[in-house]
Amino acid sequence: MQYISTRGQAAKIGFCDVLLAGLARDGGLYVPENWPTLDTAPNANYANRAASIMAPFVGDEIDRNVFGQLCADAYSTFRHPEVAPLVEIGPNEYLLELFHGPTLAFKDVALQLVGKLFDHVLTQRNQRVMIVGATSGDTGGAAFDGVASCRNVDLVMLYPNNRVSDVQRRQMTTIMSPNVHAVAIDGTFDDCQDLVKAMFNDQKFRDANQLSAVNSINWVRVMAQVVYYITATEKLGRSAVFSVPTGNFGNVLAGWIAKQMGASIEGFVVASNTNDILTRFFESKKLIANEVVPTLSPSMDIQVSSNFERLLFEMNNRDGLATAKQLTSFRATGNLDVAQSVYQQWISGVFVGRRCNDEQTLATMQDVYQQSGMLIDPHTAVGLSAGRQSAGVDYPKNMPMITLATAHPAKFPDAVRRATGQTPQMPEHLADLMTRPERSVSLANDLQAVQAFVAGCRN
Numbered sequence: 001m002q003y004i005s006t007r008g009q010a011a012k013i014g015f016c017d018v019l020l021a022g023l024a025r026d027g028g029l030y031v032p033e034n035w036p037t038l039d040t041a042p043n044a045n046y047a048n049r050a051a052s053i054m055a056p057f058v059g060d061e062i063d064r065n066v067f068g069q070l071c072a073d074a075y076s077t078f079r080h081p082e083v084a085p086l087v088e089i090g091p092n093e094y095l096l097e098l099f100h101g102p103t104l105a106f107k108d109v110a111l112q113l114v115g116k117l118f119d120h121v122l123t124q125r126n127q128r129v130m131i132v133g134a135t136s137g138d139t140g141g142a143a144f145d146g147v148a149s150c151r152n153v154d155l156v157m158l159y160p161n162n163r164v165s166d167v168q169r170r171q172m173t174t175i176m177s178p179n180v181h182a183v184a185i186d187g188t189f190d191d192c193q194d195l196v197k198a199m200f201n202d203q204k205f206r207d208a209n210q211l212s213a214v215n216s217i218n219w220v221r222v223m224a225q226v227v228y229y230i231t232a233t234e235k236l237g238r239s240a241v242f243s244v245p246t247g248n249f250g251n252v253l254a255g256w257i258a259k260q261m262g263a264s265i266e267g268f269v270v271a272s273n274t275n276d277i278l279t280r281f282f283e284s285k286k287l288i289a290n291e292v293v294p295t296l297s298p299s300m301d302i303q304v305s306s307n308f309e310r311l312l313f314e315m316n317n318r319d320g321l322a323t324a325k326q327l328t329s330f331r332a333t334g335n336l337d338v339a340q341s342v343y344q345q346w347i348s349g350v351f352v353g354r355r356c357n358d359e360q361t362l363a364t365m366q367d368v369y370q371q372s373g374m375l376i377d378p379h380t381a382v383g384l385s386a387g388r389q390s391a392g393v394d395y396p397k398n399m400p401m402i403t404l405a406t407a408h409p410a411k412f413p414d415a416v417r418r419a420t421g422q423t424p425q426m427p428e429h430l431a432d433l434m435t436r437p438e439r440s441v442s443l444a445n446d447l448q449a450v451q452a453f454v455a456g457c458r459n
């Protein structure tokens, strides 16, 4: 399997190069040359099923048995034997629980595997990389946990000082492995992201320090998320709609790929909080960026969803130059229009957008608690509310609706307490998280200072 860039200018490369490159040199995102067809049999073991679903994407670059073992290792860190259990909560209403990994958010499903893959590929190539990234929340902890035991990876993660939750910060700062570094930047998340971009755009620095990325535009993260859409429909034994709490559009794009491969999926409810650029797009065929508003579901407080580029590329019949032109104009004007015929072909009947504000989020959390005694996190609540708005309107009421439960309630205890009066219990392996010693560095919002720090972290 070869990979091409959504902007049409970068050379084709194979799976292992895509893993290490993250972003293509032409600024585009890598996608496989074609979507493979699902032709393997269901398997009750999640890791085995994952290996067979992902095999066509890996191609012959990693031995089939080795890849199977990497999947087994990655998913052995999950606390639930099914890894991603499907839980019925009402008539035709299900939660797909994706938070049983080490850092309690669905990002573990991809980043546990990404860590194992980096370790394997870099050992084979006798190479070492420096991963740099910025986090506004869940990615930081999941990336730390994913690569803390990698022998050939150093990781520097920038986060905005005093702007991530205590749990999220501690999931980075309490990991003492010498190859991972949490850096508090005196600035906002956007400042952190700009610093990372500037380091990547400095070709000399980038090459000298072997920079690499694990943010959500990395193809391997999307690929690992395709799996649970397929295992969920196989467990259900009939076709379903998925409601997906959405930020960067990575998770819902993975679902769309599962559908392309032949999974029995009717369609997707793209669930947004007050930052509803995608909902407005699905209503108006126009993508128009606004200011970011902070909400109770911070991992979805995003205006420009980077993975949407992969869908745009499909909507342009895989014309990379047209996609690049469209995105350049979007950056300049904050505005992107899609023709009616294109919308009909790619969006109608597949995606609907629904939004849920903080008040509705709390009401949904309270309702689930009263109905079933179950605590859900605010991101999951946005998805559930959106799915409920859509059921019986966009889809028949008797169609199963599966909401992706993207975080454990203990990750967002303040919102859970506000909605239900209950304090969610931290899983045992993190019970002493709030009293563990912390290790972190503070730096000014200054490129030179950050570059000097990164260079000094190389082992």
Ligand SMILES: *Cc1c(COP(=O)(O)O)cnc(C)c1O
Pocket: 105, 106, 107, 138, 139, 216, 245, 246, 247, 248, 249, 250, 251, 252, 299, 300, 379, 406, 407
């Ligand atoms: C990252 C995240 C999301 C958003 O997922 P995308 O792939 O960016 O759309 C939703 N919920 C939680 C808890 C997250 O951490």
